[in-house]
Amino acid sequence: MSMLVGDGLTHRFGSEPAIDNVDLVLDTGEHMAVLGDNGAGKTTLLRILATALRPTSGKLTIAGLDAFRERRRIRHYLGYVAHAPGLYPALSARENLEFFCDLQDVDRSRVAEAMETVGLASVSHRRAAELSRGMQQRLAIGRAILHDPRLLILDEPDASLGADAADLLAGLMRGRTAVLATHDHALANRLCPRTLVLRHGRSLGTATHLRVVR
């Protein structure tokens, strides 16, 4: 069954198309990497897939539901790691996640598990502002999995994660459908059997990882 279907997704900022007529289909449990140079449209595409941005035209279906009409419902099982961590600097790591547990309507006991998963259990009392960039990124990933989502949309989550980024992400993506935008071709090859290549907002098509060329 298809978890995510994008049909003719287009988004314009002014007259410039950031994403131009992109089609994609992702089956349940499948992982797909999105590759492309800076400005290719990766973040715009991922924001659309995460329902954070409404496309100018085109249709997005997630788990059989119209993604923008049923946005609130879909967000119960969608986890999104955005380009910026988007944390509350004055709150501790634990308090950040507890707050999002309240908004996600999940039990706060999930916080300890999420902290453990992203390797932040020992610093959960520290304020987000005191954490390194990599730790903040881990905390943002922990926030995205609090509600145990079936679909993960990851926008360059490896940007400052360090050496064990691939293992961490592999663990998170296991058993879930995932879209991963990255500049790291080796990481994309390792984690995603399929790759979508974007150039100037247009899809150059999808391919298996062995055939990806720049």
Next chain:
Amino acid sequence: MSPLRVALAVARKDLRSEWRTREVVPALAQFIILALLIGNFGFQIDSRNATSIAPGILWLALVFAGLVAFGRTFAAEREQASLEAMLMTPASPVAIFAGKAAAASLLLIVCEAVMLPALSLFFGTPFSAQVVAAVLIATVGMAALGCLFAAIVARVRARELLLPLLTLPLWIPFIVAGGQAVQSAMGLPGSYSESISLLIDFDILFLVLTSLAARFVLDE
């Protein structure tokens, strides 16, 4: 999750952040004291004219303090890119808006707790429950409107300029009715109860309108 619980969680988060950073309240309290001082030195205040000048100074200080307090509510979220994370949850945007407006109102009320005794001290005007009630009732509607426009302008670069331009015209009814209520509470002619009724009407009207609009402002 119930909208009330979401609103409480958002308000608690904002108040906790403010308690730890002390970013808004000390600066606003200082601004209010300075505004009252300037008003005090700028006018020839005596026992005969204090009650007619003080309400004007009070609303002037309150309006500008409110603009800062409400402007920060969404600007800070945008700057730290946390608003999108919050809106990506299934929580109702209206509840998120209500929580933020409630927290900003509480911060302004803390400043009002400094302002009203200071007004009485500097201008020798009576400090009564009626004055406090008028200011608090006006704060509710002003907060709803101020936060709505703060959410709208948070995504543009010239937000500090746009927020007063959009908000001040719609705050005029509160300033007029609130000014009349405070003046009559200080012993000047005018019906206190009529002014308070008008303020409550404005509160209801703008609370309904902003809660209807908040969904569209925050969703897109």
